[in-house]
Amino acid sequence: MKQIVIISGKGGTGKTSLTASFAWLAxxxxxxxxxxxxxxxxxxxxxxxTLKTRDFFSGYEAVINPETCIGCGDCVEVCxxxxxxxEGVVYKVLPIECEGCGYCARICPVEAIEMKLLKxxxxxxxxxxxxNLLVHARLGIGSDMSGKLVTEVRKEARKQAExxxxxxILIDGSPGIxxxxxxxxxxxxxxxxxxxxxxxxxxxxxxxxxxxQNFKIPAGCVINKADIxxxxxxxxxxFLKEQSIELLSEIPYDSDFSEAINAGKSVxxxxxxxxxxRIKEAWEIIQRNVEPEQLKNETGx
Amino acid sequence: MKIAIASGKGGTGKTTLSVNLxxxxxxxxxxxxxxxxxxxxxxxxGLFLEGEVIERAVRYRKIPRWNQExxxxxxxCAGVCMYNAIAFLGNSVMVxxxxxxxxxxxxxxxxxxxxxxxxxxxxxxxxYQASLKGSRKVFPWIxxxxxxxxxxxxxxxxxxxxxxxxxxxxSQIILxxxxxxxxxxxxxxxxxxxxxxxxxxPTRFGLHDLGLAVKTLKELGKPFAVVINKDDPAITxxxxxxGTEKIRIIARxxxxxxxxxxxxxxxxxxxxxxxxxxxxEKVYRHILEISEEMKTE
Numbered sequence: 396m397k398q399i400v401i402i403s404g405k406g407g408t409g410k411t412s413l414t415a416s417f418a419w420l421a422x423x424x425x426x427x428x429x430x431x432x433x434x435x436x437x438x439x440x441x442x443x444x445t446l447k448t449r450d451f452f453s454g455y456e457a458v459i460n461p462e463t464c465i466g467c468g469d470c471v472e473v474c475x476x477x478x479x480x481x482e483g484v485v486y487k488v489l490p491i492e493c494e495g496c497g498y499c500a501r502i503c504p505v506e507a508i509e510m511k512l513l514k515x516x517x518x519x520x521x522x523x524x525x526x527n528l529l530v531h532a533r534l535g536i537g538s539d540m541s542g543k544l545v546t547e548v549r550k551e552a553r554k555q556a557e558x559x560x561x562x563x564i565l566i567d568g569s570p571g572i573x574x575x576x577x578x579x580x581x582x583x584x585x586x587x588x589x590x591x592x593x594x595x596x597x598x599x600x601x602x603x604x605x606x607x608q609n610f611k612i613p614a615g616c617v618i619n620k621a622d623i624x625x626x627x628x629x630x631x632x633x634f635l636k637e638q639s640i641e642l643l644s645e646i647p648y649d650s651d652f653s654e655a656i657n658a659g660k661s662v663x664x665x666x667x668x669x670x671x672x673r674i675k676e677a678w679e680i681i682q683r684n685v686e687p688e689q690l691k692n693e694t695g696x
Numbered sequence: 697m698k699i700a701i702a703s704g705k706g707g708t709g710k711t712t713l714s715v716n717l718x719x720x721x722x723x724x725x726x727x728x729x730x731x732x733x734x735x736x737x738x739x740x741x742g743l744f745l746e747g748e749v750i751e752r753a754v755r756y757r758k759i760p761r762w763n764q765e766x767x768x769x770x771x772x773c774a775g776v777c778m779y780n781a782i783a784f785l786g787n788s789v790m791v792x793x794x795x796x797x798x799x800x801x802x803x804x805x806x807x808x809x810x811x812x813x814x815x816x817x818x819x820x821x822x823x824y825q826a827s828l829k830g831s832r833k834v835f836p837w838i839x840x841x842x843x844x845x846x847x848x849x850x851x852x853x854x855x856x857x858x859x860x861x862x863x864x865x866x867s868q869i870i871l872x873x874x875x876x877x878x879x880x881x882x883x884x885x886x887x888x889x890x891x892x893x894x895x896x897x898p899t900r901f902g903l904h905d906l907g908l909a910v911k912t913l914k915e916l917g918k919p920f921a922v923v924i925n926k927d928d929p930a931i932t933x934x935x936x937x938x939g940t941e942k943i944r945i946i947a948r949x950x951x952x953x954x955x956x957x958x959x960x961x962x963x964x965x966x967x968x969x970x971x972x973x974x975x976x977e978k979v980y981r982h983i984l985e986i987s988e989e990m991k992t993e
Contacts, residue, residue, distance in 0.1 A: 434904075
């Protein structure tokens with residue numbers, strides 16, 4: 396089983412649209428993990444039917460019992476997150492600021508502070524209309540646990556993939572270079588970078604590629620909206636060559652991307668699509684690139 | 697007044713609105729304005745602006761560092777850490793910086809004071825004097841930039857905001873180019889703003905993620921309005937949602953191929969595309985209204 400992650404650095408380059416297309420092309424050979432837990436959109440085009448739901452608890456929140464509190468203020472002194480403020484003669488915790496470190500609870504002289512386990516979100520296993528399983532999640536408002544949730548989604552996806560013996564786990568990552576991104580990349584077999592020929596696309600690709608290279612995972616790149624700026628596209632390709640990153644496909648700008656989203660479909664399912672061929676081409680190269688060496692040699696013969 | 701330009705979904709046009717609005721306010725309305733790039737993981741305002749570096753400062757956060765000489769191997773540190781950022785291995789202690797939230801509990805509660813908090817570099821904050829092409833007008837522009845390989849953006853966002861607050865004037869319009877999403881980095885920017893503009897695009901992805909952002913801001917009790925980018929008059933997804941939720945749509949930046957081209961090359965479009973210029977003015981008028989309302993409150 397091979398884990399393939401789709402990331403981009405910059406948002407809005409077409410990660411989810413491509414992942415959904417790969418999911419459709421792979422059909423029952425894939426389990427899809429939506430690891431863009433901040434803005435999980437995969438379910439909007441795969442029409443999943445939920446099979447299993449579980450809560451995701453990841454952190455704690457301090458709660459001060461006003462009956463027991465003696466108003467000494469020791470908790471305020473130790474809190475580095477400015478999460479405790481006076482309320483009358485006692486103190487209260489501001490849930491949005493509280494990081495759940497438990498320092499206050501430890502030093503409270505009258506044990507008035509309880510650390511409450513916090514529900515950070517939910518994880519769902521669902522069957523999609525593409526004949527595969529989707530593992531996705533919903534993060535509670537203000538939860539700072541997106542990296543951990545990504546890890547949980549991936550764990551669940553792996554479990555499902557092993558159980559159903561599929562070939563691929565397709566991971567839809569999030570924008571940026573922070574903890575959710577590293578949590579989606581770590582331990583994967585292949586990284587698909589999706590970019591666009593804009594200065595922002597290039598800048599963000601450079602930064603996220605550095606992260607990928609730290610992990611020493613092989614990567615290929617899809618240039619989406621490839622025809623919106625010829626000069627930038629040329630610069631992107633030169634950059635990829637310099638970095639020895641394989642160009643998987645160049646997809647011209649096509650309104651099929653947004654139309655597919657609004658029709659609840661993946662791009663490759665659009666009728667008479669001009670870009671479906673390019674996406675298929677990319678998927679075929681990716682499949683070849685993650686094949687075990689031995690098999691690769693055989694197909695080479 | 698601090699106004700954050702945010703969105704649930706990435707790539708909807710936060711930076712486009714941030715840089716064009718800032719430039720419009722300075723250039724056309726001739727008002728004092730400051731731009732702060734808080735998308736520290738992928739800061740992009742610099743691709744559209746020119747400026748002179750006034751000050752560049754390395755930013756740190758505090759993490760514990762184990763002092764082997766004084767440690768009495770109590771194991772207390774690992775016991776108090778709620779983030780598994782410290783492992784006690786019987787005869788040694790290991791700190792995992794990427795898991796540390798900087799709560800100081802291990803450091804303060806160590807019986808032998810063997811975990812002093814030390815500086816850990818996370819990125820840089822740069823203050824520029826930005827200038828506009830063909831104009832002598834300048835404005836302060838601040839960029840937070842997370843070091844590649846560092847995973848925790850939120851402490852740097854908080855420090856970049858503080859840095860901007862120390863340098864901004866009260867009467868000034870301060871615009872934050874916020875990070876995407878709805879989790880801690882975005883929340884940090886939202887918490888410290890007086891008002892937010894949510895940029896949304898008319899697709900079902902855009903609508904879904906706008907819904908998440910709206911929920912987050914309602915939870916925070918922050919006032920906001922919506923700007924539609926890549927607007928298509930034929931698609932009313934965002935209009936319908938905002939109608940039901942009673943959210944004001946204050947501007948619509950049309951979906952133009954020309955705009956995409958200018959953006960791709962790192963250009964500002966308010967001077968080149970009349971529709972964009974017109975919409976920037978609408979956003980500015982709205983900001984003035986809001987700022988008046990807030991004053992009277």
